Amino acid sequence: MSGVGAVCHTLNPRLSAEQMIYIIRHAEDKVLFTDLTFVPLLEKLQDHFPPLRYVIMTDRAHMPQTTLDALCYEELLEGQPTQRLWPEFPETTASGLCYTSGTTGDPKGVLYTHRSNVLHALSVATVLGPDLRYEPRILPVVPLFHVNAWGLPFTAPLVGGSLIMPGPFLDGASLWDLCQSERVETAWGVPTIWQGLFTEIQKRGRKPDALRHMVVGGSAMPRSLIESYEQVGVDVNHAWGMTETSPLGTQGALPVNKFDAPFTERMALKASQGKRVFGVDMKIVDEDGQPMPQDGEAIGELYVRGNTVMGSYFKNDTATNQAMDAEGWFGTGDVASISASGRLTIRDRAKDLIKSGGEWISSIDLENLALAHPKIAQCAVIAMPHPKWDERPVLIAKPVDPLDPPTLEDVNQMLSQNLARWQLPDDLILVEELPLTATGKISKLTLRQQFKDYVLPDLAG
Numbered sequence: 001m002s003g004v005g006a007v008c009h010t011l012n013p014r015l016s017a018e019q020m021i022y023i024i025r026h027a028e029d030k031v032l033f034t035d036l037t038f039v040p041l042l043e044k045l046q047d048h049f050p051p052l053r054y055v056i057m058t059d060r061a062h063m064p065q066t067t068l069d070a071l072c073y074e075e076l077l078e079g080q081p082t083q084r085l086w087p088e089f090p091e092t093t094a095s096g097l098c099y100t101s102g103t104t105g106d107p108k109g110v111l112y113t114h115r116s117n118v119l120h121a122l123s124v125a126t127v128l129g130p131d132l133r134y135e136p137r138i139l140p141v142v143p144l145f146h147v148n149a150w151g152l153p154f155t156a157p158l159v160g161g162s163l164i165m166p167g168p169f170l171d172g173a174s175l176w177d178l179c180q181s182e183r184v185e186t187a188w189g190v191p192t193i194w195q196g197l198f199t200e201i202q203k204r205g206r207k208p209d210a211l212r213h214m215v216v217g218g219s220a221m222p223r224s225l226i227e228s229y230e231q232v233g234v235d236v237n238h239a240w241g242m243t244e245t246s247p248l249g250t251q252g253a254l255p256v257n258k259f260d261a262p263f264t265e266r267m268a269l270k271a272s273q274g275k276r277v278f279g280v281d282m283k284i285v286d287e288d289g290q291p292m293p294q295d296g297e298a299i300g301e302l303y304v305r306g307n308t309v310m311g312s313y314f315k316n317d318t319a320t321n322q323a324m325d326a327e328g329w330f331g332t333g334d335v336a337s338i339s340a341s342g343r344l345t346i347r348d349r350a351k352d353l354i355k356s357g358g359e360w361i362s363s364i365d366l367e368n369l370a371l372a373h374p375k376i377a378q379c380a381v382i383a384m385p386h387p388k389w390d391e392r393p394v395l396i397a398k399p400v401d402p403l404d405p406p407t408l409e410d411v412n413q414m415l416s417q418n419l420a421r422w423q424l425p426d427d428l429i430l431v432e433e434l435p436l437t438a439t440g441k442i443s444k445l446t447l448r449q450q451f452k453d454y455v456l457p458d459l460a461g
């Protein structure tokens with residue numbers, strides 16, 4: 001839609017009906033493009049939508065019988081010129097709209113302009129230049145509705161890259177096969193996806209041949225998983241970003257003077273979320289909004305500002321006023337430290353931090369450390385209410401082998417090498433699967449709902 005005067009709003013089809021109806025109305029969508037899969041769903045919901053024109057992405061032969069007011073995509077294209085002159089309009093004209101995935105409440109809309117999308121693509125192409133050289137073959141395992149597949153539809157053409165689209169099969173075996181058959185060189189996605197691919201790499205005893213680089217973000221990439229990939233020859237770039245930041249705000253490429261540093265030093269750097277990309281300013285602030293030192297020690301809320309950072313939410317003044325400070329900085333809701341050399345470390349989301357006896361426990365730290373346990377495949381830490389301590393951490397884990405699960409004593413013994421006693425989880429809950437959001441992150445919102453009646457062991461009975 002960029003360049004034609006329309007706004008492309010990519011919609012997540014796995015949202016609940018309520019959220020989908022809310023978003024389509026809020027976005028003031030006019031035309032809805034869909035593939036065949038979602039026609040029955042849309043037929044069911046259409047009476048709740050404002051009047052929409054539907055375009056079904058297929059040819060005449062495959063057009064279904066439908067109650068939707070639908071046009072056929074291939075038929076629309078027929079007889080149209082293949083060359084188009086780009087219209088002239090201001091660069092700040094809107095081109096795209098994405099909604100936050102709602103892990104933290106109601107979905108909020110972020111409108112991108114032609115200018116912000118191009119600047120973001122240029123920034124990414126610049127900082128990742130060496131990794132995107134020679135017309136790379138890029139696998140985005142991130143849906144288009146998740147911040148425009150992290151901007152890759154704009155960045156890839158800029159570097160002459162090809163996008164390999166994975167379709168619905170995101171399990172480790174399918175991704176391994178796809179990477180191999182399509183000679184994927186750089187793969188982008190959230191940690192849960194790379195966990196699955198790595199299990200497959202272990203099973204087959206080798207990585208896909210051409211895969212040499214990976215960009216990972218959306219949630220914290222555990223250091224143990226970064227190390228696993230690096231050991232098989234995949235260069236991991238741990239990035240941080242948000243729907244509100246287009247999304248890349250930082251990226252974690254190693255500086256040249258660290259190429260020969262010892263493995264542990266390189267991995268410690270890679271486990272952080274890296275340095276800001278061009279045009280993004282960062283600061284951390286205390287509870288009164290006062291800037292804190294950038295010394296790697298001080299921890300505060302991360303604020304960002306820049307050409308690729310949102311100035312306001314789409315039609316949502318309340319959320320905008322909550323998020324922006326008086327100087328136009330955007331409050332990310334993430335709690336972080338920034339080192340003297342400008343490397344960002346995300347400690348937690350403010351609302352995921354666990355407050356125990358007046359001290360904070362980082363759920364990300366606990367999860368990262370727990371994942372190094374050989375019997376834990378995936379895990380999440382959430383806070384449970386406690387009358388004395390306020391909150392206590394509980395570890396919810398999917399075991400590697402359900403017949404040989406880890407025990408709390410086991411895990412805590414390992415964790416106590418790095419953590420104080422009061423920081424250790426009070427309980428270990430084993431589950432078959434952890435709930436994921438549509439963007440593939442572990443959904444702590446769902447976990448909190450699932451375990452809302454849970455009582456900590458020292459309070460039970």
Ligand code: ADP
Pocket residue numbers: 100101102103104216217218219220221238239240241242243244273332333334346348349439441
């Ligand atoms: P949602 O908030 O709905 O999940 P986003 O995809 O915009 O939607 O998520 C942005 C958030 O994801 C950030 O604020 C941060 O909490 C988290 N995040 C993104 N990248 C990382 C990372 N590398 N490490 C830790 N957290 C991350």
